[in-house]
Amino acid sequence: MLKRNSASFRSVLASHDVVRVAGAHHALSGVLAQEAGFQAVWSSSFEVSASRCLPDASILSMTEYLEAAANIQKALDIPVVADCDTGYGGNYNVAHMVHEFEGAGITAVCMEDKLFPKMNSFADGDQTLLSTKAFASKIETAKAVQSSEEFFVIARTEALISGAGLDQAVERCFAYADSGADAVLIHSKAPTKDEVLAFLDRWDQRVPVVIVPTTYPDWHIDDVREAGVSVVIYANQGMRATLSALRATYRAIYEAGDTTALEPEIAAVRDIFDLQRMGDWQKLGA
Template sequence: MFKPVSYPSFRSVLGQRRALSQAVRVAGAHDALGGRLAQAAGFDAVWASSLEVSAARCLPDASVLTMTEYLEAAAHTQKALGIPVVADVDTGYGNNLNVAHMVHEYEAAGITAVCMEDKLFPKMNSFVATSHTLLDTEEYCSKVRVAKNAQRGEEFFFIARTEALIDGLGVEVALERCHAYVDAGADAVLIHSKARTKDQVLEFLQGWQDRAPVVVVPTTYPDWHADDAVKDGVSTIIYANQGLRATVSALRDTYASILSHGETTHLEDKIASVKDVFALQRLADWQELESA
């Protein structure tokens, strides 16, 4: 009988990978199809990216969409997968009350991990050349405590993301903030950087000394091999937007090629078959229900 897929919690996946001295590798996605393709490729988890979800609506990653819209995308993705979704929840969608509501709703939807950044609401995407003012450290710690107190199950995992390097405040400030966040109850920290090298992140890791799991997003320093990152103290690597960028390139080229050639024969051996799409939809499993 066809049943919904089951999946482990992010906490359990992280524990398994750390026991093997490996990183949890996470692929960004904005919908269930992208998540299922990431799972098929072998990723350990999927990042429900606010950049990707916003871009899929042709809107900026600037707190324009609501929590409900981001949650819907993450929940639809999680229901389709056998691996956990890590939800990008921006700044928690408001104040402490909003953070508590966010945890209740995401946990109820089956999301086992969220990542909340320490910028002021409304936020702007970290790679945009603009001001990225941070919330006061104690105010963010208050949000962390509220989030951890709001969770119902022990498996729920809270990642505290600092934008100190994005705001130009330096590694020392990033370390001070992340220590405070773990003191407040965060299960892991994400150190974000838009530098062209990993040097600042390495400096952070050396000062951090593996106090809690560290998550990185090597978008602007893509030459950091996963094995080397683990040796340097990284527990989780998020490839946050490569899937979105690949989709943009592939669709742009495909659509232009169709118009240029006037037919699609030249593309048919380069694009997925309809049969492949049916497999991703688990069509055969659904058809079994008709004869149950």
């Protein structure tokens, strides 16, 4: 069967105490994440931009990010969570984004409370926040225009990234939850989990909490669960691993002059055929 019947992100969240999500930038990486056991895939704006050798700085259009997310979703049985940056503009843009992503079969999106155009959270540059009221209005717009009750909107605060502090992070997330957000994402680039734990100590669980432990990688999933986190996104490790592997592989081929020594270390062509479901396609032409 070539047709995929993916579960919605909302249903996956309801059936897991912690949903583990892997970052991806194309269908193949999404399929490998599903194969590894992840319950959802993050269509990462950082990874999608990097796959084009462009900065994650609102350079690509909504249509380009939508195409990437939709292509990933079509290949999976698990849901895609689309990283939609700031919603691609103002409230009108958010409404259009929800219509287009939902129409493409994406059941969850995430928006962050920075000004458009945004700069990647880990890069030097402007990390100015949109006002709480203005971002809450974006959330209200997103929820007002969705077609299905299954559609899931994650509100991401960059208060800790921008240096606004814990009080503002908590206040913003309360406001976003009260405006209809289905979950909040507390983002931190601190080298430890302490900022996030401090946030969780003050959170009243009115909606689930999402984390992205890029700079504090030693937080084990059992401890994440114990702390009350509902979703953990490993947002860019796949692309970083790909970069290392490709760099080493290409260098080895060039320096050796042939691929003999490399062949036992890399996937067989048959493995790629299996991921493509070549046999199922060939049956259609039999």
